[in-house]
Amino acid sequence: MRKPTLIVCATAIIASLLVAARVVGAVSDAAPAAPSGSKDTMTPEQRADSTPQGKLKNPYKDTDAAVVQAGNQLFMSYACSGCHGGTGGGGMCPPLTNDIWVYGGDDDTLFRLVTYGSQVLQSKGYSRIGQENVVAPMPPMGTIVKTDDDLWKIITFIRANYHGSPQCKFGCSGG
Numbered sequence: 001m002r003k004p005t006l007i008v009c010a011t012a013i014i015a016s017l018l019v020a021a022r023v024v025g026a027v028s029d030a031a032p033a034a035p036s037g038s039k040d041t042m043t044p045e046q047r048a049d050s051t052p053q054g055k056l057k058n059p060y061k062d063t064d065a066a067v068v069q070a071g072n073q074l075f076m077s078y079a080c081s082g083c084h085g086g087t088g089g090g091g092m093c094p095p096l097t098n099d100i101w102v103y104g105g106d107d108d109t110l111f112r113l114v115t116y117g118s119q120v121l122q123s124k125g126y127s128r129i130g131q132e133n134v135v136a137p138m139p140p141m142g143t144i145v146k147t148d149d150d151l152w153k154i155i156t157f158i159r160a161n162y163h164g165s166p167q168c169k170f171g172c173s174g175g
Contacts, residue, residue: 044115044141047148053124056108058152062159071157074150078141088161094132099164102130105171110155115142 048056060067075081075088088096103109103118103126113121117140122128145151162169 041147041149043143044111044145044148044151045143048112048115048142053112054106054108056111058107058111058155058159060152060156062156062162064156067153067156068160071153071155071160074145074154075157078145078150078154080141080154083136088158090133093136093138094134096158097161097163099162099168099172100130100132101168101171102128102132102134104129105168107155107170109171110158111148111151113138114145114151114154116140 042050062068076086080088081091083091083093084096085091090096094100094102099105101109103113103121109126112124112126116124118138120140121138142151145154159169165172
């Protein structure tokens with residue numbers, strides 16, 4: 001009886017991506033501007049492709065309530081909640097609030113994972129270091145999320161909702 005489960009999961013993923021594609025235009029109009037002083041906003045793919053591995057750092061702090069709220073709105077608008085749940089606590093895909101980081105919890109890895117998706121991330125030399133209940137691979141969202149600034153705000157929202165072990169908030173060695 002795996003076929004019905006796979007069909008339901010595939011349908012949910014496709015629906016989430018269609019919702020994301022439909023609302024993308026509205027998100028950029030409603031999203032706050034890039035960080036003050038930053039005039040070089042790029043798409044997530046442009047930022048990831050132009051930055052050496054390990055060098056991407058979130059310009060925001062998860063204690064900044066305005067940025068966390070903007071990240072929450074973007075998380076919902078880009079349909080991240082369709083797979084990861086409304087607060088990132090999990091759904092048909094892994095929770096984003098615990099201390100299990102499938103590929104690593106550092107800013108650089110998370111940015112690239114969301115941008116490229118898990119399959120391209122693996123092709124770039126990244127390996128799974130943690131295990132979670134994963135129904136499907138992470139799709140590449142770098143073509144859906146309009147700006148690197150939007151993605152940093154989403155990551156800030158995820159960090160603000162982290163409930164795992166404090167020493168693993170940015171990843172733990174070995175998972």
